[in-house]
Each structure stands twice: as structure tokens, then as C-alpha cells.
Amino acid sequence: DAGVIQSPRHEVTEMGQEVTLRCKPISGHNSLFWYRQTMMRGLELLIYFNNNVPIDDSGMPEDRFSAKMPNASFSTLKIQPSEPRDSAVYFCASTGDGGLREQYFGPGTRLTVT
């Protein structure tokens, strides 16, 4: 069974450009999480979806960040406009029990904003 799939694996963009990160959760999982990982702050939860509905977006750093989950098998995280401080690794994770059990992570997208 395929794990969480993320694309692209690497993204290099210039400041001010729009960036879209994609995630396909594990089939059958009903909760999806977006995280950001940096050396300084570790893993931070950005937003949590349950049954395609955003439940908590309090971790989204600012209005430049937005996330959608149009169906159970696809989610996007968009940054517009991007800034150098957004450079990080962005992970998507999914779980099948309303978020209270094991989370399975994707391979991540390494974003570099120059």
C-alpha cells in the first residue's frame, strides 16, 4: 500500500513567487496534517483537516499561507507571495482515526526561497 505522497520533493523559487505543495494521503485515512520543519523550531503543525474540513489552522503563520483539501485524496498548501523565511521542509501526514492515533508522514518538500 502506498504511503503519503508529496510533490514536488524539492522546490526552489524566488521571493514573491507563488508556491504550491501537494499531498496525497494514505487511502482510507480521514485526517490530514501539514507540518513545517526547521532547525530552529523543529516540527510545527500548520493545519489539520478531518474529513476534508479544516479543523484548526491556528498554526498557519500568516495570511500568505493557505491550504485546501478538495477531496479525501488530495490537499494543497499554497504560499503567496513566498519569502526567504518560508524556506523549510514541509511535511504532510495522515491518520485514520480522527487524528488521535499514529500519524504517517510523507517524504516532505524541501522549499528554498531565494
Added chain:
Amino acid sequence: GQQLNQSPQSMFIQEGEDVSMNCTSSSIFNTWLWYKQDPGEGPVLLIALYKAGELTSNGRLTAQFGITRKDSFLNISASIPSDVGIYFCAGPTSGTYKYIFGTGTRLKVLA
């Protein structure tokens, strides 16, 4: 954001040695998860713990859910070079889906 404290932060060990690391929190957890992250990859789930006092093994790995519910331990027996990586503990704050991740223990194994 809030984080769990892991110790040690990093360790060098010889191949074949046993490794112990722990994770502590100021608040109670009802689930503890242990992950390993290799460079350039996402965290991979190793062991999940759901009851205070629970001891669970996965091959050479053994993890325990502390009785106080504020700590957890991970042991690796007979380490091998592929054990190199960063080990994270994680758990949801009580009754929520919000997972807090530890600061990580970086393990380096000398062949």
C-alpha cells in the same frame, strides 16, 4: 511552539552497543509515538504506546510508556550503522489531535 524534551541531544556510539534515550514532558500524554528520520526523508513511525507502563518492542527497538505518563524511553539493542538518524518522540496533548514533537536525539553509529 511547545516541545517535548529529549535527551541526549546527540550521541556517538560504537556498532554493537545498546542505546537509550528518553523523552519528558511537563504535561500528561495518553499516547507516545517514536519516529526515526533519515536525512532528506520524512519521519517514519517506529513504535506507538497507548497505556501507562506499556512496554513494546519492534525488532531491536523497545519503548516504554512511563508510569507517570509524562515520559517515555526508547532503547536500541546491538546498534548497527543504519540506525543513524534523528529519533523523535511525539504525542497528542490530552484529548486533542495536536501532536507535539520532541527536540530529537541525533544518533551516530561508528562502525
